[in-house]
Amino acid sequence: MTRGFYIGRFQPFHTGHRRVIEQIATEVDELVVGIGSAGDSHSARNPFTAGERIMMITKALVEFDLVTYAVPIEDLERNAVWVSHVQSMCPKFEVAYSNNPLVIRLFNEAAVEVRQPPMYDRDVLEGAEIRRRMADGDDWESLVPDAVADVVAEIDGVERIQHVADTDANGHDSGLR
Numbered sequence: 001m002t003r004g005f006y007i008g009r010f011q012p013f014h015t016g017h018r019r020v021i022e023q024i025a026t027e028v029d030e031l032v033v034g035i036g037s038a039g040d041s042h043s044a045r046n047p048f049t050a051g052e053r054i055m056m057i058t059k060a061l062v063e064f065d066l067v068t069y070a071v072p073i074e075d076l077e078r079n080a081v082w083v084s085h086v087q088s089m090c091p092k093f094e095v096a097y098s099n100n101p102l103v104i105r106l107f108n109e110a111a112v113e114v115r116q117p118p119m120y121d122r123d124v125l126e127g128a129e130i131r132r133r134m135a136d137g138d139d140w141e142s143l144v145p146d147a148v149a150d151v152v153a154e155i156d157g158v159e160r161i162q163h164v165a166d167t168d169a170n171g172h173d174s175g176l177r
Helices: 015-024 050-060 079-089 101-109 127-136 146-154 157-164
Strands: 003-008 030-035 067-072 095-097 113-115
Touching (some): 030 050, 050 067, 101 113, 127 157, 146 157
Parallel strands (some): 003 030, 030 067, 095 113
């Protein structure tokens, strides 16, 4: 049995993420989905809580025949120990999936196999673009699985993003508008 690890902030989980997991599912028996920056929420960059992102992911992946674990991973400002921090929070995994250069380097330095999944429609399937569309009242629903749109509606996520769009929690320009 092979277990993989895929990390992202998933702010929000979108159809690009879903397609990546669909590809990963052809390579592993089980998948640990790491919810990065789990301690951050209610800001322009990270509007959704870890729990809300877990709901988005688990509901969006229910149709897959893949055992999936969603694990919150809080930021650790010490890159040299980040991989061991991730490993301490997760079930054991054999391969990590990422396209982030720093994540790839850190896993490589820790002798963990890293595979780079394809990226899908990256010009629009990107969290910042989806959050911008939410803030501006543009179409964003077509970029996320239906289950994610349902979770966003349930938690009034668009209203939250619009509220933090002009300034983030620290009073800085959010860059969303």
